[in-house]
Amino acid sequence: MSDIVVRNLVKAYTPGGPRATDDVSLEVAEGEFLVLVGPSGCGKTTLLRMVAGLERPDSGTVSLGGRDVTRLPARERRLSMVFQSYAIFPHMRVRQNIGFGLAMRKVPGDEIDRRVRRAAELLHLEEYLDRYPAQLSGGQRQRVAVARAIVVDAGVLLMDEPLSNLDALLRLEFRAELKKIVRQIGTTTLYVTHDQAEAMSLGDRVAVMRGGRIVQLGAPLDVYDRPSERFVGGFLGAPPMNFIPATVERNGDKPVLALGDQHLAAPSTLDEWVGRPVLVGVRAENIEVSTEAAPGWVTATVEVVEPTGAAVLLTVRLGEHQIKVQTAPGFRVAPDDTVWLRSTPEALRLYDPETSLVLRP
Ligand SMILES: Nc1ncnc2c1ncn2[C@@H]1O[C@H](COP(=O)(O)OP(=O)(O)OP(=O)(O)O)[C@@H](O)[C@H]1O
Numbered sequence: 001m002s003d004i005v006v007r008n009l010v011k012a013y014t015p016g017g018p019r020a021t022d023d024v025s026l027e028v029a030e031g032e033f034l035v036l037v038g039p040s041g042c043g044k045t046t047l048l049r050m051v052a053g054l055e056r057p058d059s060g061t062v063s064l065g066g067r068d069v070t071r072l073p074a075r076e077r078r079l080s081m082v083f084q085s086y087a088i089f090p091h092m093r094v095r096q097n098i099g100f101g102l103a104m105r106k107v108p109g110d111e112i113d114r115r116v117r118r119a120a121e122l123l124h125l126e127e128y129l130d131r132y133p134a135q136l137s138g139g140q141r142q143r144v145a146v147a148r149a150i151v152v153d154a155g156v157l158l159m160d161e162p163l164s165n166l167d168a169l170l171r172l173e174f175r176a177e178l179k180k181i182v183r184q185i186g187t188t189t190l191y192v193t194h195d196q197a198e199a200m201s202l203g204d205r206v207a208v209m210r211g212g213r214i215v216q217l218g219a220p221l222d223v224y225d226r227p228s229e230r231f232v233g234g235f236l237g238a239p240p241m242n243f244i245p246a247t248v249e250r251n252g253d254k255p256v257l258a259l260g261d262q263h264l265a266a267p268s269t270l271d272e273w274v275g276r277p278v279l280v281g282v283r284a285e286n287i288e289v290s291t292e293a294a295p296g297w298v299t300a301t302v303e304v305v306e307p308t309g310a311a312v313l314l315t316v317r318l319g320e321h322q323i324k325v326q327t328a329p330g331f332r333v334a335p336d337d338t339v340w341l342r343s344t345p346e347a348l349r350l351y352d353p354e355t356s357l358v359l360r361p
């Protein structure tokens, strides 16, 4: 059974104005970790707040654990939430902050103690239990907010950018930690972030949002590998997916992709597109690069060489287009060098240049 079921949620903050969420439907299975990801302003927080009962939808329904809660206030929805701006109480020590939800639920004192200690352990806050928030770093405060949410064991956990105030290194560390913690407690989780790397790393599934709608939902690697539209390919992944305008032509009985005056082997399913323009989507790591000419490869000119340690990222000019290519760390080239590129037809995704939607899923 799905634990969170959202049906056709519509919300406009001003009547008749732009829709913050536009007919969003979504199911989160019991124990699943689902991540909502998308650019700033796409409606993630609004959607989460409607699930929480903090915002009232114009239309649509929310069910939790099979119960329609659309008309129930937040406190009757049996869930816990970590807000985008971590709202912890400045006048309470860490211990009271974490135990707050339990105290509100009239849980006996010794059990609160026990559960607070356990949550503090999970989040490495044991030594800070007697401090006030003002005496903590931003990252520690954020961990208090997470501890307070997981300690109540609500069954459904909603998190809105809980790592946003951590520096890059802490964020990476805490991301892995959070993944472990949520797995341990097995709570159904709906998690919001605008950080695509975080979404990929944490989610059992990710829902990519844009302009108040979910445009693609699936396992992280499926969505990464097969973006349903250009926006998704450009949003997920660093670097983003390359998109190169091309024309489908026929070479004997095989379709090929013409990029300017060069040709690339095309997926054989493109027959009906012969003579028409397409957008070729290809990930930087799916492009093979060589410093020697070979038949069937296309030539490009190196513009920028960026060693990242684990790889070398090249920006190359292919005809009139710039694309990113990822090579092994030992690969040596310099700006203005000529390189040869190819990609297997299976790694190419083809998009309709007019609608930006994928041609071949
Ligand atoms: N209280 C509000 N009143 C009016 N408009 C609002 C309100 N809250 C959000 N909006 C608008 O609704 C849209 C969606 O906002 P929302 O906060 O859901 O975005 P988000 O995806 O969470 O963005 P971010 O990543 O920046 O947090 C935005 O255009 C925003 O300006």
Ligand SMILES: [Mg+2]
Residues within 6 Å of the ligand: 044, 045, 046, 084, 160
């Ligand atoms: Mg938000």
